[in-house]
Amino acid sequence: MSVWINEDAKVIVQGITGRQGLFHATKMAEYGTNLVGGCTPGKGGQTVDLGVREVPVWDSVEDAIKATDADASVVYVPPPFAAGAIMEAAEAFDRIKGEGVIICITEGIPTLDMVKAVAYVDDRPGIRLIGPNCPGIITPGDTGGAKIGIMPGHIHAKGRIGIVSKSGTLTYEAVAQTMSINEGQSTCIGIGGDPVNGTGFIDCLAAFQADSQTEAIVMIGEIGGSAEEEAAAWAKDNVTKPIVGFVAGATAPPGKRMGHAGAIISGGKGTAAEKFAAFEEAGIHVARDPSEIGAVLKTALEQAGLL
Amino acid sequence: MNIHEYQGKQLFRDAGVPVLDGVHCTTVGEALTAYDNLGSKVVAVKSQIHAGGRGKGNLYCPETGELQMEGGVKIAFSREEVETYATNILGHILITKQTGEEGKLVRNLYVESGCDIAHEYYLAMLVDREAKSILIMASTEGGMDIEEVAESTPEAIHKIWIDPNSGLLPFQSRNLGAALGLEGGALKSFMKMLSKLHSVFIANDCTMVEINPLVKTVDNGIIALDAKVGFDSNAEFRHKDWDDMRDMGEEDEAEIRASEAGLSYVKLDGNIGCLVNGAGLAMATMDVIKLKGGDPANFLDVGGGANEEQVTTAFSIILEDPNVKGILVNIFGGIMRCDIIARGVIAAVENLGLEVPLVVRLAGTNVDEGKAILAESTLNIHPADDLAAGAQRIVELIGGGE
Numbered sequence: 001m002s003v004w005i006n007e008d009a010k011v012i013v014q015g016i017t018g019r020q021g022l023f024h025a026t027k028m029a030e031y032g033t034n035l036v037g038g039c040t041p042g043k044g045g046q047t048v049d050l051g052v053r054e055v056p057v058w059d060s061v062e063d064a065i066k067a068t069d070a071d072a073s074v075v076y077v078p079p080p081f082a083a084g085a086i087m088e089a090a091e092a093f094d095r096i097k098g099e100g101v102i103i104c105i106t107e108g109i110p111t112l113d114m115v116k117a118v119a120y121v122d123d124r125p126g127i128r129l130i131g132p133n134c135p136g137i138i139t140p141g142d143t144g145g146a147k148i149g150i151m152p153g154h155i156h157a158k159g160r161i162g163i164v165s166k167s168g169t170l171t172y173e174a175v176a177q178t179m180s181i182n183e184g185q186s187t188c189i190g191i192g193g194d195p196v197n198g199t200g201f202i203d204c205l206a207a208f209q210a211d212s213q214t215e216a217i218v219m220i221g222e223i224g225g226s227a228e229e230e231a232a233a234w235a236k237d238n239v240t241k242p243i244v245g246f247v248a249g250a251t252a253p254p255g256k257r258m259g260h261a262g263a264i265i266s267g268g269k270g271t272a273a274e275k276f277a278a279f280e281e282a283g284i285h286v287a288r289d290p291s292e293i294g295a296v297l298k299t300a301l302e303q304a305g306l307l
Numbered sequence: 308m309n310i311h312e313y314q315g316k317q318l319f320r321d322a323g324v325p326v327l328d329g330v331h332c333t334t335v336g337e338a339l340t341a342y343d344n345l346g347s348k349v350v351a352v353k354s355q356i357h358a359g360g361r362g363k364g365n366l367y368c369p370e371t372g373e374l375q376m377e378g379g380v381k382i383a384f385s386r387e388e389v390e391t392y393a394t395n396i397l398g399h400i401l402i403t404k405q406t407g408e409e410g411k412l413v414r415n416l417y418v419e420s421g422c423d424i425a426h427e428y429y430l431a432m433l434v435d436r437e438a439k440s441i442l443i444m445a446s447t448e449g450g451m452d453i454e455e456v457a458e459s460t461p462e463a464i465h466k467i468w469i470d471p472n473s474g475l476l477p478f479q480s481r482n483l484g485a486a487l488g489l490e491g492g493a494l495k496s497f498m499k500m501l502s503k504l505h506s507v508f509i510a511n512d513c514t515m516v517e518i519n520p521l522v523k524t525v526d527n528g529i530i531a532l533d534a535k536v537g538f539d540s541n542a543e544f545r546h547k548d549w550d551d552m553r554d555m556g557e558e559d560e561a562e563i564r565a566s567e568a569g570l571s572y573v574k575l576d577g578n579i580g581c582l583v584n585g586a587g588l589a590m591a592t593m594d595v596i597k598l599k600g601g602d603p604a605n606f607l608d609v610g611g612g613a614n615e616e617q618v619t620t621a622f623s624i625i626l627e628d629p630n631v632k633g634i635l636v637n638i639f640g641g642i643m644r645c646d647i648i649a650r651g652v653i654a655a656v657e658n659l660g661l662e663v664p665l666v667v668r669l670a671g672t673n674v675d676e677g678k679a680i681l682a683e684s685t686l687n688i689h690p691a692d693d694l695a696a697g698a699q700r701i702v703e704l705i706g707g708g709e
Contacts (some may be wrong), residue, residue: 111541112434112512119439152642168587173670176670251594256606268454289598290591290694
């Protein structure tokens with residue numbers, strides 16, 4: 001098993017004819033993702049060449065799902081139209097299948113657009129949104145796997161560590177850390193660094209706890225908001241698998257947005273110190289230095305009798 | 308992006324949120340003309356900077372550093388007082404608890420009519436990240452520092468959340484007003500004001516609107532005596548009018564240039580420059596430098612697809628900071644290939660004639676090619692295999708740390 005996305009999940013790409021969409025669709029297909037097509041309004045009936053194969057393009061998400069029975073859709077649509085693309089996918093999955101996973105990679109979507117889109121998705125209980133402003137989700141397989149997003153596929157391997165993170169490249173760092181102690185990953189989920197997003201830490205922790213393939217969890221947070229504190233408190237009562245936690249931004253000054261729209265200490269709240277303290281309070285194994293995630297994970301696995 | 312109080316009040320005025328008459332001034336002469344034209348015996352003379360705590364802040368002389376006047380917001384009862392206050396404010400440095408020690412040079416002034424206040428309230432509208440909706444907070448403790456109120460008497464802060472599907476509903480405004488003890492005409496005025504303020508928030512893609520104080524007048528009017536407004540930079544593409552409201556004097560020049568080049572840069576106080584791809588990794592890099600006993604000079608995220616030109620711009624921005632004694636480049640190549648970064652680094656070093664030590668850590672896509680390119684170069688570049696080693700190395704090279 002794995003989380004939300006199986007290694008053979010059927011995936012469509014929204015914005016597949018755009019520069020970003022086509023580039024990453026090609027990379028995903030190369031990795032082995034079961035990419036079955038895409039959509040771009042006005043380009044229905046065309047095909048796009050992904051190197052390993054050609055796939056069809058539809059005008060709407062509805063047409064694409066009807067034709068392919070897709071399980072997931074990944075959004076590479078530019079910021080002004082991205083929230084609309086998320087809602088289109090939510091409506092189509094809900095009507096046709098009653099379920100579906102939407103992964104939004106787009107960075108720079110207006111916050112109030114996301115407030116609307118998240119409410120729309122939440123009104124449809126079978127639909128899950130991951131992101132926006134995230135690297136995506138990857139479930140490495142025995143050969144290939146499902147890579148839905150922009151992460152470099154080749155750094156991953158199938159294994160028993162679940163990774164959830166607000167960051168992109170820092171997630172890759174965490175993946176490399178697990179590989180440095182010869183551990184692969186069950187599923188890696190980037191939930192994104194925006195203030196308002198879909199799937200949160202708690203959803204991911206719950207899914208990892210329920211997943212038989214996942215035996216330990218790495219959780220990477222950032223300054224801003226209180227999602228890490230809430231997740232830690234929840235994990236204390238609900239997660240029995242060992243968790244290793246890191247929070248980026250211990251040296252960030254208050255009131256300054258650190259790249260990600262959500263990474264800002266406001267009104268003295270959302271500091272790394274508070275989040276690390278919440279992790280420790282919840283019995284999470286803390287790595288203060290991301291290059292120690294591997295070592296801390298190894299200790300956590302040993303203590304849990306998993307090594 | 309933040310705007311000044313006088314600009315926020317213009318947005319309010321245009322939308323029908325009650326504010327007093329006022330005039331934006333940049334000279335003492337304009338302030339006196341404003342006083343004459345407002346026809347109000349009592350006026351407020353208010354420093355305009357992008358930071359709160361102005362009333363309790365102090366003004367200092369930029370040349371001598373001596374205290375010029377206590378309080379960045381003054382009530383003037385005569386033309387002479389307007390002249391004195393405007394003279395003491397314009398061209399002086401205002402230091403408040405939100406500006407940091409260096410304070411901010413005041414270039415703008417707002418002269419506003421007075422009114423008869425019966426009570427002061429606090430009101431704020433913002434996006435609640437956890438509830439994923441707009442939150443309105445109000446308190447009867449107006450004029451106070453809301454963080455202190457939240458700390459000492461959290462029960463005094465009343466909150467309502469707005470369902471994005473239905474918008475702000477009349478019962479919510481009524482309940483919030485009633486919780487503040489408003490009734491009759493004042494409650495009606497409050498409900499009307501709140502509905503218009505919500506429209507301002509949505510129409511302008513605000514991240515925050517704070518009114519401290521919001522006042523009830525003796526004749527039961529509700530007036531916004533303050534306006535702290537922040538816009539969501541992500542929505543800039545649909546607000547062409549923001550360009551006119553942007554006060555470049557309030558923003559860091561290097562941060563603006565970085566953002567124009569598609570880079571995200573924040574200047575800090577340390578001496579080790581950082582060039583990283585990805586916001587989370589950039590923060591983590593700063594953190595590790597600190598753990599190794601060094602001090603980061605900046606946050607800099609070159610993004611997912613930086614090219615040679617952007618890398619050069621990034622280096623030049625880092626090097627403009629005279630405190631920088633060394634640079635750590637940390638790239639985990641995903642979309643970005645390490646060989647491209649390596650070429651960019653070499654080009655930048657050659658173009659800029661880099662004189663400080665440079666440590667480069669590469670990982671991810673095409674890492675071997677990237678490392679080979681750096682190794683072949685005759686430039687003084689120190690390679691590192693992982694982040695900890697890279698941070699350790701740069702701290703040693705500048706002769707700091709443990």
